Amino acid sequence: MSGADIILRVLAEQGVDTLFGYSGGAILPTYDAVFRFNESHAARPERQIKFVVPANEQAAGFMAAGYARASGKVGVFMVTSGPGATNAVTPIADCNGDSIPVVLICGQVPRAAIGSDAFQEAPVFNIMSACAKQVFLVTDPAKLEQTLRTAFEIARTGRPGPVVVDVPKDIQNWVGQYHGQGTLHFRGYSDRLRLVANGSRLDEQKGAQFFDLLRQSERPLLYVGGGVIAAGATAELRQFAERYEIPVVTTLMGLGAIPAQHPLSLGMLGMHGAACANYAVEDCDFLIAVGARFDDRVAGGRPDMFAAGARHVAHIDIDEAEINKVKRAHWSHIGDARQALRALMEHESVALSSAGWIGWVTELRQRHGMNYDRSNPLIQPQRVIEKLSEITGGRAIISTGVGQHQMWTAQFYQFTEPRSFLTSGSMGTMGFGLPAAIGAQLARPDALVIDIDGDGSIRMNAGELETASTYGVPVKVLLLNNRGDGMIRQWQRLFYEGRTFVSDKALHRKDFVMAARADGFEFACRVETPSELEAKLKAFVAFEGPAFLEVMIDQNADVFPMVGPGQSYSNMITGPFIPSRSDQVAGEEGAVRLQAADMF
Template sequence: MTGAEIIVQVLADEGVDVVFGYSGGAILPTYDAIFRFNHDKKAGGADPMPLIVPANEQGAGFMASGYARASGKVGVALVTSGPGATNMVTPVRDCMADSIPIVAICGQVPTAAIGSDAFQEAPISNIMGACSKHVFLVTDATRLEATIRTAFEIARTGRPGPVVIDVPKDVQNWSGPFQGEGLLPVPGYRARLRAVEENLLDDAACAVFLDKLRQAKRPLIYAGGGVILAEAAEALRAFAHAFKIPVTATLMGLGSYDTTEPLSLHMLGMHGTAYANYATDDCDFLIAVGSRFDDRVAGVPSKFARGAKFIAHFDVDPAEINKVKRVHWHHLGNLNLALDKLRGYLQAQKFAPDYAEWHQHIAGLKKTYAMNFDRKSPLIQPYAVIEELNKLTKGEAIISTGVGQHQMWAAQYFDFRDPRLWLTSGSMGTMGFGLPAAIGAQFARRDKIVIDIDGDASIRMNLGELETVTTYGLPIKVVVLNNYGDGMVRQWQKLFFKGRFSASDKSLHKKDFIKAAQADGFPWAKRLERNEDLAQIVAEFIAFDGPAFLEVIIDPDAGVYPMVGPGVSYADMITGDWIPSREPPGAIEIDKSEMF
């Protein structure tokens, strides 16, 4: 086989059923190999490994990410050298920040030309080394096959992440034997994996946990994205149900626990529900599972979970233990095995706690500090739009978002009954993520309604992907909540910069999104401007059989509340005009170095 044919065959062996990418000179041999592979293997008129072409390479990266987030499988992006590869830097870093497994294969100039500033050359192994879980530059063609297999192994194992493979054009054109097996020797990595996987929770550790839990009256589970990445949602739910322990989730952990259940507190953190944040302050035993105490949740670490006398932490990455918040007990290992072992041990010890008072307290918090907004406003409130969408989809749709206010409104007002229904750029906060991620998710889950909740500023970043939706006949629903500017930036400027709206408006009012959607082939494209039309138009939008685009002109002053400002604790949470506050906030000193 040629090197290009080897790449494609290994992708097939790894179970890849779709590739996202944009062509160019340095990757053409591999594109040709995919064409020939599909031609030879085609059955029933469908390509076994379709190659989906975006508007640009960044879109390809986010499509691979959306596919991975929705499916749990490794997403694949295939791009050319130079600008093609550098356009992948943001998606790769985004995946690294959220621990998403993708393999990005980049063409490169011929080996002899590397370092000569050849046409469309960029030092991708140097650039990507700082952004990815691992990067390979293949200069020995005989190691190509093992490199591709090893890239998939590294991407999906341990704490998942993106792996980049830089493949010179002459390596793609090389011919040699296809082995059909083999991995690169990476003994250090595999030894660390084994150490974590084989570190089973023992009875002694369970006994310590049980002793402290027996003393607790207000335990709380704080679930992060690691629960979903580890496919441990069922184990988490079984543990929570067995002992009736309430659960709150991070932005990345939404869906790990059914948000419609009585003991769900939905999301905590900077824009979490007020009742989740108050419950976190009130708990006396905090159980952190697959979460990392990041700044958007822990805020001021010394004041986070201020009432907790004991904090336990389950994780798979040793670097996360005591990195931000010191804990009293931790376990590094497989989350499924650990949660099942601990549940079995506690049940064997006849542990049957009565948390009736705590449950009553939780119910009171949820009733008193419920999410709310101005329901009598003559202007369309974004929260009302999402409530209506949620009523129709019942917590079972896949929701992707851009980044900004619309992202937080979606996180707050949608329900998520299962994992992998919520796709958002969490740690990187990358505007333009939502639309291409929705495309990737729709290829992963043809059986699901996929909705992109976007903002007028965020969708502009990758607006060209509207045409990708219609080109491939995807029934994706796109909602643009239009407040004519960068709403989240404007909110911060209003709160912390005395209303100086510097560059957050941009005066970008010329775009007619409906005409743009129609020009890109959307058969259903409407603008919602009146409250009285909301329910009817949203129902039509969801019911439409095919791609649909809905622009909603929302109240430009609608804000995201609750909000915990940077450098302050949950006690100083701003709840806005429509959600009560438990206590008057103290003087808020804002450290502007911590912003964004």
């Protein structure tokens, strides 16, 4: 069969049921193979592969990422050469930063034309190598099948990530044998996987060392990242926390690893984390990191000041490169989080005297919990998120763009399940929310999927409103409109003497509701007063098809708490509505202003 048909055969073998992509000359043979594959399965529609065409290739990548994040399966997108491939760089880098398993299949000019500056030629291997887990340029057609199968294996194993396969057009047209088995042999990668697998079982000595540290501790704290969700370890995490009575703080990517309402959950930590979570980090004497990497939005620019009071740090991660990269660990284990937590619980059941510590963090939660201006006559964005969480019971799949709305969602939506919060964490990519929601809805058609977006973020991929209505994808888009790039404006108010250069969009003329209606949304309306908010939110959630709701929020609403550049959690700015432990708030704000340039 042709190389293009081999590609489709491997995709079907790998369980791919949905593809995202935009056409072009160098990928046309494979697109034609999709058509013929589906035509050959006309009698069995369940075996066909759905193909979704977005407005641009970047959105195709975010759809594949949303599909993967919501389902745990490998997301797949397919683009043409040249600008098609370069438009896919951002989603590949985004998936690499957040450890999301996707496979990108790129068309490429024929092998004989590579290096000749042919029409729509781009050096995909060179460009993508810097931001993908693995990149393949197929030059031997006999290895096409094994290369594709290997791409899926690499994407999903170990620390998940994006894999790119660049396939010249002449190889797509080549005719050869399909074997139905076989992968490429990567000795180094295979050896690392084998070492992790063999070493993932904790021996007696190492387990004893961990519990020696735990016994010495009076104030242990679990610091949980997205690796717990990727490993499917949320049940084990909850069991571990409950057995040893250890409070839990989560990263942005770890939200949903433990239900927000769980008595041991303190919420998100970090730059915009809950004050109670950050203060617990300050107070703990044993920090146990699981599937987290001490990134700068958690540990800040001074990792030595992060959890400075902890006498010991333990770190469990599947990627050896993360151990001691930012924060020195006194005890570490390289392996799958699920297996590691199970092994620790099988090793020993230690009785801890934790009543005092649990009482302390409970008081932190009560005294320094999230809050905002509840008496303001303007619509407060935090209230919108709170009400949405109440209406949905915290059980919707939520995607976001990037900015203030992203942080308000992380702070005020009460996530109860893993894989229910989809956001661009490491890259912070505006425009992520809407296409990711479409991908998530296609992965989990029975779920309620809501994109909570900002007017700045949604502009970047607003063309995907038409994609949602064209394919009848019943996503809900909740737009919090503050007429500007709110997070940038907040920084400018705090650190740049109020000079809101380029961040104020009050002069922009886009009517988002009219745009949604033009793109086929039958439900598209606006909320401008607090009195109409609840009723319209309920109607928005209940609507059966794609729905769009724009809420005009207070333009001066800010995200608090906030840890300034170069500061520790003890210097956190909690704002006017969350009590701070410090009596020096004004002085601290002045100090962080001087170091604002270090943040971006």
